[in-house]
Amino acid sequence: MFTGNKGEWSECYTFLKLLGEGRLYAADAELNKIPDIYYPIIKIIRDEACGKKDYIHRENVIVVDGDTNRTVLEISADDCVRKATYIYDRIIKSKGPSFAIPQIEAFLNELKFKKLKAKSADKSDIRIVVYDLNTGMKPTLGFSIKSRLGGLSTLLNAGKTTNFIYKVTGVNIDAKMVEEINSIATKSKIRDRISAIKELGAKIEFIEMASDMFELNLQVIDSLLPSILSNFVLNFYQGRGSSLEELLKIMKEENPFNFDTRFNHNFYEYKLKGFIRDVALGMTPAKCWDGKFDVIRLNLQIRFI
Structure with a gap:
């Protein structure tokens, strides 16, 4: 059936x-x-x-x-x-x-x-x-068919190949404390665990992607893209923004990668658009990305207002 x-x-x-x-x-x-x-x-x-x-x-x-x-x-x-x-x-x-x-x-x-x-x-x-x-x-x-008849469709499905790996620095956390934080099982458990870590005065730093293939695919689009996306993910789970527009605004204001913005270049916006474009038109986490689009691009426009 x-x-x-x-x-x-x-x-x-x-x-x-x-x-x-x-x-x-x-x-x-x-x-x-x-x-x-x-x-x-x-x-x-x-x-x-x-x-x-x-x-x-x-x-x-x-x-x-x-x-x-x-x-x-x-x-x-x-x-x-x-x-x-x-x-x-x-x-x-x-x-x-x-x-x-x-x-x-x-x-x-x-x-x-x-x-x-x-x-x-x-x-x-x-x-x-x-x-x-x-x-x-x-x-x-x-x-690529995206339906609006059910829930909102996604361009990139989350899974083991899309995980970001971070390290906790700045404080000594013993095994008991690790167990307590990991036992947080609320509906928003990831945000609540991160909040508990931050309350200890710790810093959370990006190390690498869980998947070498996905990390290399992102680097094909832009060498800094894994680090830039890790910043989006961390800010989201810290409750600093719930949309790409909000998270992008934070990124542009804080400029964590110290780009030269004297002439108002849209570094972060351009790199994020490149990522969304390539995901929409062919890039997947588990397959080597050669930059060749698999699907038809019909007046694709990505705007951040």
């Missing part, structure tokens, strides 16, 4: 809606569709454990085995749109963190789906071959 959270079902919804409509529309800054600007979709490429499948949009949708180039299915494009609409309705109404939609189980099996979310070696959630009306070219474009 296919089960997934709202984000995973949103990817399935996007796949079926694009496949059925056959058009990839542009949008304005408020994500409103621009009806007159679009790419005609030639096909959507999906990688399954059993091999690649090409979903070709014509009057009907034709499913072709990517290895043998043999047509394995032909279905109505309108049926894809109807199924997408049904999935959308279920996503909106669902209350649980993960759920199934039994009514479309047979349809997804018919489409040769093995999993709800197709496998991918990069940050592209969907790969689409489009026809460029201006140039006549047929590029394959990768897109």
Whole structure:
């Protein structure tokens, strides 16, 4: 049975809606569709454990085995749109963190789906071959899908590979005190533990990233980026700010890395934007980052007000 959270079902919804409509529309800054600007979709490429499948949009949708180039299915494009609409309705109404939609189980099996979310070696959630009306070219474009139908989506998921390692200096803390601090299990336990450490008069200094790969990836973007991000993280858990805008303002005012700001260069803002851009367009913590974007950049704008 296919089960997934709202984000995973949103990817399935996007796949079926694009496949059925056959058009990839542009949008304005408020994500409103621009009806007159679009790419005609030639096909959507999906990688399954059993091999690649090409979903070709014509009057009907034709499913072709990517290895043998043999047509394995032909279905109505309108049926894809109807199924997408049904999935959308279920996503909106669902209350649980993960759920199934039994009514479309047979349809997804018919489409040769093995999993709800197709496998991918990069940050592209969907790969689409489009026809460029201006140039006549047929590029394959990768897109990362971020859904607003559930909770707020993230650009970078936290995990063992994204941990920052700090050291405590300035005071002698015995084993009993360490145990007491580590036993703090409140809802905001990290902030409360840091607060307890600071109350002892100790300093907390960044040492390194837990993952060598992630640290090197950050250094590819900017050699100081691991240290700069560690400052953001520490200030956040010290309760000094809850948004990037607030934390960036603190960083610019305190200038902990002693940049020459005589001419009002936006050192911290520029470096942070570079990090967000690369995470959005391909960089992941566990894979060597070569600076090549995996997903399509459509008027990406990052503003700090």
